Amino acid sequence: MRASGVxxxxxxxxxxxxxGRGRDTRRMFGGGDLEPVGKATxxxxxxIPRPNFVYSGSNHDHIEQETGGIxxxxxxxxxxxxxxxxxxNPLSAKLQQARAHAHHLQEQPLAL
Numbered sequence: 491m492r493a494s495g496v497x498x499x500x501x502x503x504x505x506x507x508x509x510g511r512g513r514d515t516r517r518m519f520g521g522g523d524l525e526p527v528g529k530a531t532x533x534x535x536x537x538i539p540r541p542n543f544v545y546s547g548s549n550h551d552h553i554e555q556e557t558g559g560i561x562x563x564x565x566x567x568x569x570x571x572x573x574x575x576x577x578x579n580p581l582s583a584k585l586q587q588a589r590a591h592a593h594h595l596q597e598q599p600l601a602l
Contacts (some may be wrong), residue, residue: 491509491510491511492507492508492509492510493507493509494506494507494508495507495598498532501566501567501568501569502563502565502567503564503565503567504564504565505562505563505564505565506560506561506562506573507556507561507563508558508559508560509560509561509577509582510556510557510558510559510560511554511556511557512515512554512556512557513554513555513592514553514554515551515552515554516550516551516552516553517550517551517555517600518548518549518550519548519549520543520546520547520548520549520588521545521546521547521588522545522546522550523543523544523546523588524542525556526598527541541544541548546588547589548586548588549576549585549586549587549588550585550586551582551583551584551586552583553581553582553583553584554581554582554583555579555580555581556566556580557577557579557580557589558577558578559575559576559577559578560573560575560576561573561576562574563574564576566569574602575600575602576600576601577602578588578598578599578600578601579597579599579601580596580597580598580601581595581596581597581599582594582596583595583596
């Protein structure tokens with residue numbers, strides 16, 4: 491989401507931008523198995539017994555990320571312009587692999 495406001499002061503124009511974004515993602519993947527069925531000839535029906543799958547463990551991850559920022563644009567007619575911004579982007583990630591301990595990651599970067 492972004493909201494902007496424009497303010498005019500004589501020959502100067504000021505624009506302020508506010509932004510906010512976020513995501514919350516959960517995924518599960520993995521958990522497969524292979525079952526060999528032997529040789530077959532193309533075009534010839536070959537019956538196979540019902541496979542007995544034993545699935546491996548699945549992996550899970552959960553990611554939360556939020557971004558907030560502010561920006562400024564200043565324009566002074568026939569003189570020049572100035573712009574800058576500040577953004578905070580915290581991230582939290584939990585990664586759980588099958589048969590392993592969970593890994594946690596947290597970052598708090600600040601961007602200019």
